[in-house]
Amino acid sequence: MTAKPNGLQPRTLAAQALGWEESETHAVVTPIHVATTFIRDPDNQYRNGFVYGRPDNQTVRQCEAVLAALEEGPEALVLGSGMSAATAVVMALPAGAHIVAPTVMYWALRNWLMNDAVAYGYTTSFVDTTDLAAVKAAVVPGKTKLVWLETPSNPLWTVSDIAAISEIAHAAGAVCAVDSTVATPVFTRPLALGADIVMHAATKYLNGHSDVVAGALVTREVNEFWAKVRRVRSMHGQILGPFEAFLLMRGMRTLHVRVEAQAKAALALAEKLKGHAMVADVLYPGLASHPQHALAARQMQGGFGGMMSIRVKAGEQAAVSTAARVELWKRATSLGGVESLIEHRASIEGAGSPCPTDLLRLSVGLEAVDDLYADIDRALRAANA
Structure with a gap:
């Protein structure tokens, strides 16, 4: 070679x-x-x-x-x-x-x-x-x-x-x-x-x-x-x-183009979701409101990754219901693939989990940001109707 x-x-x-x-x-x-x-x-x-x-x-x-x-x-x-x-x-x-x-x-x-x-x-x-x-x-x-x-x-x-x-x-x-x-x-x-x-x-x-x-x-x-x-x-x-x-x-071989695109999309989604009426908090180190944003900006050069979590304002049942109602996001474990995934982590991790019960974990894939946002926005509104 x-x-x-x-x-x-x-x-x-x-x-x-x-x-x-x-x-x-x-x-x-x-x-x-x-x-x-x-x-x-x-x-x-x-x-x-x-x-x-x-x-x-x-x-x-x-x-x-x-x-x-x-x-x-x-x-x-x-x-x-x-x-x-x-x-x-x-x-x-x-x-x-x-x-x-x-x-x-x-x-x-x-x-x-x-x-x-x-x-x-x-x-x-x-x-x-x-x-x-x-x-x-x-x-x-x-x-x-x-x-x-x-x-x-x-x-x-x-x-x-x-x-x-x-x-x-x-x-x-x-x-x-x-x-x-x-x-x-x-x-x-x-x-x-x-x-x-x-x-x-x-x-x-x-x-x-x-x-x-x-x-x-x-x-x-x-x-x-x-x-x-x-x-x-x-x-x-x-x-x-x-x-x-x-x-x-x-x-x-495609690592850089994938994760750069996913990080860009994740930041755009985080910005959209942080003002959502049904979302209590968005956990993403790329947001200026994140407690360790300054450290992340220093330590993570060029992007903040494609993972985030949201906390649903109405609580656990609304979070579970939101995950049940999405169509584009896939309800599945894992992360980092080209397809976007959503998961209610507390029910997966079980007793003793430090994960809040109102939290949904999002792995942002390579789909269009507007499509991903429209899908989760619709699911959040339907779950809280």
Whole structure:
């Protein structure tokens, strides 16, 4: 394979998948490598670098190289899901490690940290990571080994200061990892802000077509901890399949045009909805009224993402009814695809959710803004009639 020279902008690197061409046919789309085993050299060595399909795959390597370039890190790993990626980081920690994580975060990981991680000896303190004093108070030097951030956070879309919290984590001897699924490499590069690892639920924006379940990790340094994360992926059989890696790489080639358009549409919708008679609040970091708007503007370069939430003024039943009445918006879990999705999060997350019951989460796709607004406006009015 051949690669374009360094110095190109991320948008170019993504669009051309680093400029690879297949060596035999010179195809501009790289092939899917499905082999699970490889020929040894006559002296029983593997000088070509491939041994078996569980720890390694050429299509996976190519996908990882594109992602590492986008996040400006030396190495990346792609895994079978966002949960696989997140739990691989935790499982690489030493036994008995203490973790600091956000109160508001992806509910499945929050649930795993609360109920499953304890079986491995890990303890987690959940704090408001928008409050630097609270983060600093929760970190225990020598015991805290991981500070996990999610910014913007799902589904309240609060913004945490990656640079400041990375410093707090490092001062205590901890790793700082950032779930940057919603920000994407287009708007935020956590490694450049001091984070040690950036994680993506690659199912979402990186793929962008709602047809791949995948997770991704990128490191700031290839060090001992990263080697442990890599080993967890190998020994737990968490590598992404070659076909899924191919589809993920296909999605990343259009990443910039998709998320830039989605962020522009989300901001326009947020501006329209904030004055709606049936909407009590719009949660979107691109609005000047957002509590962390100034931080978001500094940390998210070029856009604020395609996710927002609205709080329906009449309460839970009106919110549920609104979601039931939309026609263009799709009532479905997930986010980041080209189609717009709506979901009543509290009923999905269940007991213990920090999500308000009057909240609807919106993932803005690539449809016309006027069509999306007209559909949800009609649903809101009908639900409150």
